[in-house]
Amino acid sequence: MHIGASENLMHDALHFRANVKVICAPKLTVLKKAKSHRTHLSVDHDFGDEQISLMDSIGVAIRLGVTVSDLNAGSFPTIVTRINGRRGDTFAIDKPLNIHCMIANSVHASTTFPVISGYDVPRRLSITYLFTAAKPKTIISPSAQVLASFFTTALAL
Numbered sequence: 001m002h003i004g005a006s007e008n009l010m011h012d013a014l015h016f017r018a019n020v021k022v023i024c025a026p027k028l029t030v031l032k033k034a035k036s037h038r039t040h041l042s043v044d045h046d047f048g049d050e051q052i053s054l055m056d057s058i059g060v061a062i063r064l065g066v067t068v069s070d071l072n073a074g075s076f077p078t079i080v081t082r083i084n085g086r087r088g089d090t091f092a093i094d095k096p097l098n099i100h101c102m103i104a105n106s107v108h109a110s111t112t113f114p115v116i117s118g119y120d121v122p123r124r125l126s127i128t129y130l131f132t133a134a135k136p137k138t139i140i141s142p143s144a145q146v147l148a149s150f151f152t153t154a155l156a157l
Contacts, residue, residue, distance in 0.1 A: 003029050010034060012065035012082055013117040031115045035059075038110040041068075042089065045101040052101070052109055053090045062086055065113030068097065070105040080113055 001020060005028030014022070014031060037059030041052055052068060054060060062084060067077035078099045085092030101107040 005029060007032055010113075010115055011111075012063065013080075013113045013115060015117050033113075033115055034111070036111050038108055038112075041101055041103060041107045041109060044103055045097055045107075047098065047100050048096045049101075050094075050096050051090055051092050052097075054109060055089075057086075057089045057091075059111060060091065060109070062091075064111050066091075066093070066109050067112050068099075068101060068107065068109050070099070070101065070107040072105055073099075077110075077112070080117070 001022050003022060003024040005025040007030040010031050011034050016022070039054050039056040039058075039060070042055045043053045045052060052066075060066070060083065064083050066081055066083060068079045068081070069077045079093075079095060079097060081093040081095040083091045084094050
């Protein structure tokens with residue numbers, strides 16, 4: 001996949017899949033995360049639910065990446081998922097919840113996500129920078145976790 005010299009406002013992660021190579025222009029290709037929104041869940045949800053109900057749905061929409069977390073998890077998200085449906089303030093998500101989401105534990109959802117992610121990728125991931133007067137340079141990550149760091153503003157590739 002080629003990403004040309006551009007600034008890209010990200011509403012969800014660039015999701016790597018097996019055997020996909022990303023080629024971009026160094027320091028000219030910018031992945032910039034859109035402004036985040038955080039709100040508490042309005043009702044308790046059980047382990048395995050594939051929906052979340054929010055207190056305030058402003059800034060939340062279908063196709064956005066979201067994380068769900070609570071006090072027990074600290075600042076670490078318990079799930080990173082994508083919204084794929086909506087009915088009022090209840091949103092369908094593409095992965096089942098992996099915790100019991102209890103209001104008593106201050107459970108919340110945020111439109112935060114890794115700018116680059118690679119879930120269930122069996123091989124190493126690579127990003128190639130194209131230089132006009134030199135050979136391409138490739139940075140290889142031995143695991144998806146290295147690339148799945150959270151960025152608050154922008155990632156210049």
